[in-house]
Amino acid sequence: MSTIITVAQRKGGVGKTTIAVCITAELARRGHGVALIDADPQRSASLWAEPGQLEFPVHEIGLGSDSISVWTRDVLSVQSELLVIDTAPNEREMGASIALANLILIPCTASGLDVEATAATLAIIAAVRARRRLPAKVILVPNRLDVRTLEGRQLVQELQTFGEMVAPAISARSAFVRSFATGQSVASFAPDEPADFEIRALADTVEDVLARP
Numbered sequence: 001m002s003t004i005i006t007v008a009q010r011k012g013g014v015g016k017t018t019i020a021v022c023i024t025a026e027l028a029r030r031g032h033g034v035a036l037i038d039a040d041p042q043r044s045a046s047l048w049a050e051p052g053q054l055e056f057p058v059h060e061i062g063l064g065s066d067s068i069s070v071w072t073r074d075v076l077s078v079q080s081e082l083l084v085i086d087t088a089p090n091e092r093e094m095g096a097s098i099a100l101a102n103l104i105l106i107p108c109t110a111s112g113l114d115v116e117a118t119a120a121t122l123a124i125i126a127a128v129r130a131r132r133r134l135p136a137k138v139i140l141v142p143n144r145l146d147v148r149t150l151e152g153r154q155l156v157q158e159l160q161t162f163g164e165m166v167a168p169a170i171s172a173r174s175a176f177v178r179s180f181a182t183g184q185s186v187a188s189f190a191p192d193e194p195a196d197f198e199i200r201a202l203a204d205t206v207e208d209v210l211a212r213p
């Protein structure tokens with residue numbers, strides 16, 4: 001059975017696909033068997049993979065009008081030590097992806113709306129957790145942060161009030177935007193640059209949390 005990491009957030013444009021692709025690449029670089037499931041009908045992760053530069057397989061498995069049990073069976077048929085699921089921001093698709101997850105990463109940027117959407121995402125997780133025996137772990141990921149702004153500095157403090165783990169922040173960096181344009185992960189587009197180091201720090205946190213009982 002694969003260990004499943006779901007990247008979810010009720011709001012679009014917060015960096016779900018960016019974080020899903022970059023964390024998958026870093027986990028692959030560390031020697032994990034890992035595949036990315038693109039469960040978003042917008043297909044951003046699949047488009048990212050199209051130039052053939054990513055170091056791991058991307059499987060397009062959208063929920064669409066399928067039943068959740070059929071979708072779940074299709075996802076679980078992918079043979080890999082780790083599966084990372086990039087999700088659409090709607091409730092049905094998020095619920096299905098969260099129900100499978102051992103670990104949920106919730107990206108959040110410095111806008112009041114994101115903090116509200118994070119509360120909504122955590123409410124969906126709480127509902128799923130209540131129906132499950134195994135608790136899913138949660139990491140909030142401050143993303144596209146500008147520490148020069150007051151909003152940027154406040155975001156981390158604000159996220160800490162949710163009582164979940166908060167990952168080291170990921171800054172607003174053009175390397176993330178450009179790596180998508182070239183179809184690469186930041187690890188291969190900008191190796192040993194700040195964006196790469198930030199993803200490595202996130203991967204350290206993910207590995208730590210997964211190693212805990």
Ligand SMILES: Nc1ncnc2c1ncn2[C@@H]1O[C@H](COP(=O)(O)OP(=O)(O)O)[C@@H](O)[C@H]1O
Nearest residue numbers: 012013014015016017018144171172173176177
């Ligand atoms: N840390 C970051 N720094 C700069 N741009 C970012 C960062 N994270 C995401 N982006 C950009 O923000 C936009 C939305 O990101 P994306 O990963 O597609 O979000 P989502 O999947 O949540 O809709 C994209 O243009 C992406 O390149």
Ligand SMILES: [Mg+2]
Nearest residue numbers: 016017040044
């Ligand atoms: Mg996306």
